[in-house]
Amino acid sequence: MQTENIALYAFRKYGDTALQAAFCCLGNQEDAEDVAQEVFFELHKKPRSFNDDEHLKAYILRAVINRCNNLRRKLKRRIRISLEDVRESELIEKTDSMQNIIALIKALPPPYNAVVYLHDCAGYSAREIAEMLGRKENTVSSQLRRGREKLRMDIEDAGVLL
C-alpha cells in the first residue's frame, strides 16, 4: 500500500479522530483544532513510514496527546472548565442532550480525559494506553474507573436526559 502524501492521507483518515482526542484532552474546540492540525503539518514537514494504518493511527493519537500536554505545560495552564462554565458555553445553549454530554466531556479533567477517550472511544486496552501514555497499567485502570465515575456523576448532576 502506497500513498502519495502521508500527511494528507492521515488527515483524511484520522483527522476527526485526532480532533476528538485533542478536544477531549483540552476541552476547547479552537485549541483542539490548533493542536490537531499541527500534528498533521509536522507529519507533512517530516514524513515518516508506518507499518500499517493502525501504526499510523497510534502515532497520530500519541502525537496529539503529547502536544496537548505540551500546550498545557507551555501556557502554564490546565484547561479544566468547571461545570458552571460549561453550562454557559455555546454548546449548552443547544437543547440536544448529545451536545450536553459533549459539554460535560469538555469538563472532564486530566488525566481522566485522555484515558477515557482512548479506552472508550478509540478502543485501546488499558495496557495499550499505558504504553502510549507511559503510565502503569494499573494507573490507567484506576484513572479509567474514576474518569467514568466522574463523568457519570457530572451527567446526573447536570440532569442530562439520555
Next chain:
Amino acid sequence: MNQQQYRNAVQQIRWSPQKRAEVEELLRQKTSASAMEISAPQKARSRTKIHHNKHRVTEGELMASKHFRRIMWIGLAASVLSTGGVIAGIAAYAKMHPHIRNITWENGISLNLTDQISMDVFHDWTTNPDSVITPTENGWFYRRTIEFPSDEYDWFPSNNINALFYTDRETGKSVPVCARPNCVHDGSEYCTASTKTYANSFMTYYDGSLYTVTTKYLHPEKRHTQFQADDGDPLMTVDECRQVLLRYSADGTEITELAQFGNGIGTGWCTVHRGYVWCIVQRQEQGEEIENPITHSTSSFKSGGWQLWGYELSTGRSAVIFDGMGKPDTNHVNKAPDALYGIGDYLYFYRTHDDWSGPQGLCRISLVTGEVTDSEEEVVIPGNHFVALSHSHAISVKDRKENNATYQDYMLIDLKTGEQKLLLSAEVYGDDPKKAERFYHIVTMDDRYIYAFNTWNSVPEEGVPRSIMILDYDGNPVRQIDTDYICRSYVESRKTKDKSYKSYTEYESLFYSEYFTPDYTDGVNLYASYVIYGDQELLEKEGKTAQNAEYYCPIESLLNDDHPEWKRAFTYEEATDDAN
C-alpha cells in the same frame, strides 16, 4: 451513560467543512516531501531516548543520601520501640510472639499462617495512582518524576524518570531511595531508586522493606508491545519480560528478586499478611493474533485469567493458591482484580466491570478453607461502588433517585455478618441544578472513624472552604472541622496578548484552580492532596505558587484541637528539602 453513548457523543466532534478544506489545502502543498509508503521496510535507527548524566546529583542530595541510610536505621530502631497506634502494636506483638497455624485446604494446598496482620488495609491504592504513598513509622515512600529534557516531544517523549523517594516526617527532607555513591538517579541499572530494569508499581511496606509485584525487563530497550517509539524500534514479546516479586530495602542499598510468576508484564497487587506476601498477577502468553472489534488492530499479547500467589516470608517458597478467570473485555483481556487487602482470615479484592454502570463487587478468599466468593452473585458487596475498608467493615455507595432528586446512599457492611446499614445519605442533585448545596462525600475510613469532606454542585467564584466531617460507625458526626483551605476554580477571558500562540480567536482564557482534597488515612494521620495550578498571571494575582503536594494532619489533632494544623508531607514536583 454507557460506552456506546460516550462514543456517539465524542464522534459528534468533527472538523467543519471549511476548516477541513483549509487544512487539506495546506497539506496538499509540497507533496513530494510528504510522499511515503505505508508498510515500508523498517529502517533501523537508534535514538537515545534517555539523556544520561543530564541530572547530576547535587551536593545537598549527596549529603542527604549519605544521611539517609543512617536516618533510616535510626527510624527503624525507633519503630521497634514505638507502638505506632493500635494496629502497629498488635502487629509488633504478633511479630514477637508468632503463632503458626498449619492449614491444609481440600485441594491439598498447605499454608503456614502466622498472626501477622496487614498494615495497609486502610490504603486506597487508587487514590493517587500516579504517586502512591506508602506510609511508614517515620515518613513516607512515594514516587516522583524527575524530568529530563527532550528535544522531540511528538512521539514517545519518556525522558522522565519515575523515581522512588522517601520523606522523613521530622526533618521534611526528601531523598531518592538510593544509597549508592555518585549515582545520578537517571534510570540506570546502578540506581536502586530509578532503575529501568524494573517497572514502577504499587508498593507495600512491611518490617523495613518495600514489596512490589512488577515487571522485569530482560531487554530494557524493549519497553513496548505494540507502539513503536521510532521506526525500527523493537517490540517486546511476552517471553522478554517477567512478572516478579521484588523487595526494596528501605535504606536504598539493594533490590532483591524474591520470586518469578511467569512471563509477561507485572501489573499486579501485593500485600503482606499472615506471614506471606500475597500477590495477584495476570497470566500472560504469546497467543494467536486476535482482532480488537473497535480498532481492528490485532495483538498476540494475551492474558488468560489471573493467579493469586503466596510467598512465604520465613521460607522464601512461593506457590499459586488460586487460579481465577474473568470475562474478557473488548480487547480479549481477562482483567485481574483490583487491589488486595488482608483482613483476618481473608484476602479481599474487588472486581470491576467493563461498562459504564460501574458496579464493583468486593470479593474474598478464605485463607483457612480456600473458599472464594468472586462471582457476581456471591460477592460481599454486589452492584455498588466500593469506597473504603477497615479491619471489620466496608463502605459502599449506590445512587438512588427519588422525587426528581439524586441521592448517594453510603452503606456500612459488617464483613463478618454481611449486615448492611445506611450510614449517610447525601442529596447530590435536587430540583434546582444551580444551587450550591453542600453535601458530604465519604472518602476513607479506619478502625475507629469514617472521614468525609464537603462538596458541591456549583462553586461560587470566591470559593468554598474545605470542611471535613468525622463520623462514627453509627453515622453520627463526631467532629466537623472547617479548614482554612479554600477550594475554587475560575476562568477569565481576555484579548490575546501572546502573539506567539496562534489562535483562531483573539481571545484567550486564563484559568485558576485550587483544591484541598482529603484522600486517605493510615489510621494515624489523615492525608489530603493540595493542588494549585493555573496561569502564572492569575497565580500572581492570587498570591499563590503552583504546587501538587500531599499534606497530613494527625487524627488525634483533628479530633481534639480547636485548630488542627496541616503540614506538608512532600510535593510531587521537587524534593521537599524546605518542606513545612
